[in-house]
Amino acid sequence: MFQAECAEAFARSWVVRGLALSTVRGYRSLLSRVLGRFDCPVWAVEAEDVDEMLHALAVAGLAAGTRRQYLQMLRDFHAFVALRYGPQVRALFGVPVSGSALDRFNRVRHASDDAAVGPPPSRERLEAFFSFVRSQVAVASEYRFAARDYAMLRTPYLFGVRVSELVRLDQADVYPRLGPSGKLHVRFGKAANTSGPRPRWAPMLEGLDRILAWYLQDVRPLFPVGPALFCDDEGEPLKTGTVRDRLARILDLEGVVWEERFTPHALRRACATHQYERGMDLIAVQQLLGHRHIASTMAYVKPSQRFVEDAWKRATDSAVRALAV
Numbered sequence: 001m002f003q004a005e006c007a008e009a010f011a012r013s014w015v016v017r018g019l020a021l022s023t024v025r026g027y028r029s030l031l032s033r034v035l036g037r038f039d040c041p042v043w044a045v046e047a048e049d050v051d052e053m054l055h056a057l058a059v060a061g062l063a064a065g066t067r068r069q070y071l072q073m074l075r076d077f078h079a080f081v082a083l084r085y086g087p088q089v090r091a092l093f094g095v096p097v098s099g100s101a102l103d104r105f106n107r108v109r110h111a112s113d114d115a116a117v118g119p120p121p122s123r124e125r126l127e128a129f130f131s132f133v134r135s136q137v138a139v140a141s142e143y144r145f146a147a148r149d150y151a152m153l154r155t156p157y158l159f160g161v162r163v164s165e166l167v168r169l170d171q172a173d174v175y176p177r178l179g180p181s182g183k184l185h186v187r188f189g190k191a192a193n194t195s196g197p198r199p200r201w202a203p204m205l206e207g208l209d210r211i212l213a214w215y216l217q218d219v220r221p222l223f224p225v226g227p228a229l230f231c232d233d234e235g236e237p238l239k240t241g242t243v244r245d246r247l248a249r250i251l252d253l254e255g256v257v258w259e260e261r262f263t264p265h266a267l268r269r270a271c272a273t274h275q276y277e278r279g280m281d282l283i284a285v286q287q288l289l290g291h292r293h294i295a296s297t298m299a300y301v302k303p304s305q306r307f308v309e310d311a312w313k314r315a316t317d318s319a320v321r322a323l324a325v
Contacts (some may be wrong), residue, residue: 002085002092003041007031010080022197022279027073032074042078042090043097050074061244061263119302120270121262125278132254144222145233149246151215152230152238154263158208160271160289161191163240163264169229171220174204174212182209189290200290205275272300 010031014024037053038045050071057067081089082097089097123130133150140146155161161169161184168188176182182204189198204212224235232238243264251261262270272285280288286297 003035003081003086006042006081006085007035007077009084010077013080030069030073031077034070034077037070041093042074042081043093043095045074045078047186060241061248063263063265090275114116120266120273121260123270123274124262126267126270129254130154130157133250136250136253144219147215147219148223148230149250151211151219152243153247153264154208154211155249156267157271158206158211158273159202159204160183160268160285161186162290163243165189165290166264167230167238167240167243170227171216171229173229174216176204176209176213179203182212186290198290200287200291202288202290220252269300269302272297273302276301277303 011024011028014027019027035042037056038049040049053070054067057070061163078097086097089095093278097149102167127131130150130153133146134152137143137146137150155169156166165186165188169184169186170252173187175185176180178201180203183201184204185199185201187197187199189200220229223231223233226235228235228237230238232242247259247264268289272289275285275288276282282294282301285301286294289297289300291297291300
């Protein structure tokens with residue numbers, strides 16, 4: 001297929017430009033997923049096709065940043081084909097490769113715009129959600145899957161890990177004796193500007209160390225042997241889409257209204273917000289989440305409407321206690 005030859009040449013161009021092999025592999029995978037969204041070659045894609053892809057990605061719960069990656073890859077590949085193979089496409093298929101199906105109407109908003117949509121799930125909402133999940137573990141016909149999902153979903157909330165990082169955690173990445181509460185080693189932290197993965201260490205806070213200790217001792221042995229921390233019934237690492245699907249299924253069982261539903265990425269935002277509300281320094285939150293720039297962390301932190309009053313009360317109580325000494 002001619003488009004496959006174009007895609008292979010596009011991938012070779014990344015190697016020629018000096019991109020890291022891990023980045024090239026990631027780009028290859030993304031390009032394959034993008035092209036798989038269309039029933040026609042890239043030079044025949046129309047604006048309505050792009051709109052349908054974006055709608056499907058949004059319904060599937062993919063974050064705005066991921067949707068932007070799909071769009072950028074589509075834009076770059078279309079430009080590559082137009083520049084390198086435009087005459088061949090016209091000769092073979094009688095179609096001019098000019099313009100693009102991407103316009104200002106099917107652009108995805110920037111992350112800072114998405115962050116302004118509203119606060120993440122409240123602490124009370126997540127307490128109710130995880131209480132429901134625990135209750136399902138006790139009565140589930142497939143105990144190992146329900147227990148895995150509980151530990152898996154608690155991790156991004158208590159640790160702030162991205163879904164793409166969550167599914168690449170191995171059992172060996174859990175270090176229970178490192179530090180007061182143990183640490184997780186995120187070896188495949190999100191890269192930036194075509195750099196390789198940025199690993200980071202972070203502590204397992206608020207009982208995550210106990211949750212993962214229970215999971216590793218009682219639940220993970222129920223799955224096939226393999227390195228993955230969170231795996232499927234064949235012992236292979238879960239896919240990011242599977243994590244989103246499992247959360248959506250649990251929310252369906254919970255039967256909450258649409259406004260109380262959330263995505264795995266919202267658990268990461270909730271981690272940032274709730275830790276900040278508890279008094280964690282913003283720089284510490286940045287390190288926990290693995291952000292390169294503090295501005296990214298600030299966009300994640302959306303304190304509740306009572307945050308100012310609560311902070312004032314804590315400061316006042318502290319001053320009163322100091323005067324009473």
